[in-house]
Amino acid sequence: MSICRSKRGRTILSEEVKDTIKQLIMSESVYHPLTDEEIARTVAVLRETVTGIRKELQIPSSRERRKRNIKEAIQAVRTKRTAVSISQLVHLLNDQGFEVTRNYVADVINEKMPSVSDPGSEEPAAPAPRPEDFSTLVGHNGSLVKNIQQAKAAILYPPYGLPTLIVGDSGTGKSKFAECMYQHAKNNHILADTSPFVALNCADYGDNPQLLLSILYGHKKGAFTGADQDTAGLVERADGGILFLDEIHRLPPKGQEMLFSLLDKGRFRRLGEVDTERESRVYFIGATTESIESSLLLTFRRRIPMIIELPKLEDRTLQEKAQLIYDFFQNEANRTKCKIMVKSKILSAFALKKYDGNIGQLKSEIQVTCANAYVEKMNSGKNEINIGFNELLYNTLFHDKQPAGQPRKSAIIFQDTLFVPHITATKVQHEYPVFEDIYQKIEEKYYELKEMDISAPEIEKIIWTFVVNKFKLIGTERSEGKQLVIDEFKYLVGETISTIIKDFYLRIGSLYPALKLNTKVLIYLAIHLGEAIKRIKYNQDIINPNLSYIRQNFANEYNLALQLAKDVEKAENMELPEGEIGFIAMYIKELLQVTNKKNKVAIITVCHGKIASEMIAIVRQLMGVDFPIAIDMPFNTNPTKVFEQVVEIAQTFEPDMGILFFVDMGSLVNIGEVVQKRTGIKTRTIDRVDLVSVMEAVRKAYISDQDSQETLDDIYYEIIHSRHSYPVLPIENSGKPPVIVCMCLTGRGVATTIRDVLTEYYPQVKTETLSVVDEELKQKMTALRSQYSLIAVVGTMNPKLQGVNFIPFDFEFHKNQKMLLDYLIRQHQGNTLQSILREDLILLNGNYRTKLEVLEALGSILFNNGYVKKQFLQSMTAREEMSSTCFKNGIAIPHGLPSLVNESAVVFIKLQQALEWDQNKNKVKLICLPAVKNDDVGIITDLFYTLKNKERVQSLLAAAGPQEFINTLCSLAASKHS
Secondary structure, rough: OOOOEOOOOOOOEOHHHHHHHHHHHHOOOOOOOOOOOEEEHHOOOHHHHHHHHHHHOOOOHHHHHHHHHHHHHHHHHHHHHHOOOOHHHHHHHHHHHOOHHHHHHHHHHOOOOOOOOOOOOOOOOOOOOOOOOOHHHHOOOOOOHHHHHHHHHHHHHHHHHHEEEEEEOOOOHHHHHHHHHHHHHHHOOOOOOOOOEEEEEHHOOOOOOHHHHHHHEOOOOOOOOOOOOOOEHHHHHHOOOEEEEEEEEEEOHHHHHHHHHHHOOOOOOOOOOOOOEEEOEEEEEEOOEEEEEEEHHHHHHOOOOOOEOOOOHHHHHHHHHHHHHHHHHHHHHHOOOOOEEEEEHHHHHHHHHHOOOHHHHHHHHHHHHHHHHHHHHHHHOOOOOEEEOOHHHHHHHHHHOOOOOOOOOEEEOOEEEOOOOOOOOOOOOOOOOOOOHHHHHHHHHHHHHOOOOOOOOHHHHHHHHHHHHHHHHHHHOOOOOOOHHHOOHHHHHHHHHHHHHHHHHHHHHHOOOOOOOOOOOHHHHHHHHHHHHHHHHHOOOOOOOOOHHHHHOOHHHHHHHHHHHHHHHHHOOOOOOOHHHHEEEEEEHOOOOOOOOOOOOOEEEEEOOOOOOOHHHHHHHOOOOEEEEEEEOOOOOOOOHHHHHHHHHHHHOOOOOOOEEOOOOOOHHHHHHHHHHHHHOOEEEEOOHHHHHHHHHHHHHHOOOOOOOOOOOHHHHHHHHHHOOOOOOOOOOOOOEEEEEEEOOOOEEEEEEHOOOOHHOOOOOOOEEEEEOOHHHHHHHHHHHHHHHEEEEEEEEOOOOOOOEEOOOOOOOOOOHHHHHHHHHHHHHHHHHHOOOHHHEEEEEEEOOOOOHHHHHHHHHHHOOOOEEEHHHHHHHHHHOOOEEEEEEOEEOOOOOOOHHHOOOEEEEEEEEEEOOOOOEEEEEEEEEEEHHHHHHHHHHHHHHHHHOHHHHHHHHHOOHHHHHHHHHEEEEEEOOO
């Protein structure tokens, strides 16, 4: 392989290698395009090298090339045979050698395909977007996953699907689920767009069986008294579509028997017909609230191979219940065309109530609530419906469902929410730490890594690190509200699991009487057990990537997990797999971790300006502690006033504590002496404060092992001794990917160990090994920095490179230096334009009639997602009244006060039709609302740079989806820095 070296020392591949890779791709099989890994093995280079060259040559990935080839093959078939079905396409493509499935072909067809009717057209009109099917259901990626998989299998099964029965209590959403099956069939071209969906509720005619059968099958003239003419039934109307029979248990036995022929042969007879047999090909779906064993004929049940059982509302997650509440209030805002402001207590009360009528009852009660509030709105003359927690509403809807003597508490914290007509943007926040579904996260991580062509052993290693880090978070996360007590578990996970966890907690307490248990972990464990039980009931896999390691290294925890598993198995009458027991052991390991020790040393940082508060905010975020105190001293303030403030704080501490002061300069260096004289509490003062020193002091004072008895002097002298060993330099956010250099004397010894350690901690950050004595070290570092954002050098020897952070590596790395490296990586990631852009804040199909509608939509999105305070909406409206916010190039940039922003965010709306924005009749097509905090001014700079250029704006307007919009915007903004 020919390699050359640039003048700057950067190693580059020759054009010969690029040509070789290009030729390999151009000559590959259309049926099996070469992956980057296959090309890398052929050319003898790294896979990353192939990926980089392929992107440089603007060549799509192997998956995209294969999809393109299949599209072209489909197009060729359709040009000759316009009426070809999916099944025929699959057969023809497999004959050619593509090896495709029915689902894959359906997905490819659903993407934008060139028109065959007008081959000369360069830009054929895009087909109208199809309505969504199962993705509209709350729980489509949660409690309904298995149900949806069954439904898709039933619909796609040739030639006319599988007869399906949907079973569930009243109000669980059976009719809605059937409609989603119908839409899925149309979206996948199983049914034509004009195919009928014919529904009949058999209970409506349950008291008149003859009339029910007549409506269903039709009748012949004279078949019964009053049958004056031949009449077609619903079965005939459903030909070529879906026949949905709700409450099918009310269909009499004769009616069930008449369905035999329809299901078996697609044939039936009207009532009164003997010789005539009619044909109707239907996809059959039934639904019932009753036990199918007792309410349906055995011979009929045998003809229904697919049984889909929908869960009760109480069996669904609290997250899903909360989302249903949001959706129903949003529906009422759309229906009444009024803004609806709902207080958090109302949302919480709806979430906590038990509904015997399931989703249907929840929806009805929300409608009643809105109706009562609507009457109040009419009487008051206001333009907004306000729903507060009044006594009448409480007694009507919630009083009878509250447990006697005990208030119920939610595992979700609701905020006051504004619902604007036709805007759906809400956010569910956790008050107590509801742990993510570890199974789902493992599966997502697995498929994410598999897409990157990583080998199986490497995937297993990365996933294990991922799991360990997830469990470490359990012990370090902190919730804003007060801790959930054991007795409240039943409101979160149900009575059974609550009792099991409470008994287990008492058992562990008796085994470890001297240990203060980390009870926060019990919340995670309780919720996890609830999700695990559901997963086992639905026959979903449980993947534990390193079960043998857990058994070997956490033997005590694993034995305790076995005991807990036996309690669960007995209560739930099921068997927990070994993988699940391994996860329980991980929770128990975190449960037994010692909690923070009683603080004997207080840490106070006092600095001029706002340095202290900003520095302590970083420490609290990185280290998960609340105790360090920050005091800012404005430059024009008399130091005596600050000294008095500090003395008052110090007097609240225990007399036997010590206080470690961190100050920056000037008269503040004497603050420790003043406080000690006034209070008698021992103090030490460290001047020229830096972040690393404060972090090290916090670790020693608050996070060290419980047996550690480090005194004020211990902490003070250790920091004085080591504080200048590695100064911290800021990381410029250049938009380049991050890299960490691992360094030792040779670059092949300890450096490789450092690389392995860092790869486990930061699998997404690139690492490079280099030698301290390499003659070309500076050139190699320059080459690296031209491609990457250099975070730091981590090594055994300091190369003393100008402008480069150095972090010494030792076997205590995880205790202190890693915290610094975490901080530097977070600093690199920063709050850039790219970091705050979110797909759900990019609306590319806005349909608004007035400027006010747009402002309300933008404001409610930000408020309901917690980005801004409600006053921000008022400040935004006030700003609009001052002068026009219309920018050039057809863009409007409304904005509010930064002081009312909780978290920086940007919302974009691309309008279907240009909208008149101001009195000068300026029209806008794109609206950008930046809600940015004062210290994120760089985001505004990047936005204005991009939006002031007409060509850049046109490229944004051309984006087909939110992710493409974000990629385009970030790419354009990055060009400013290049």
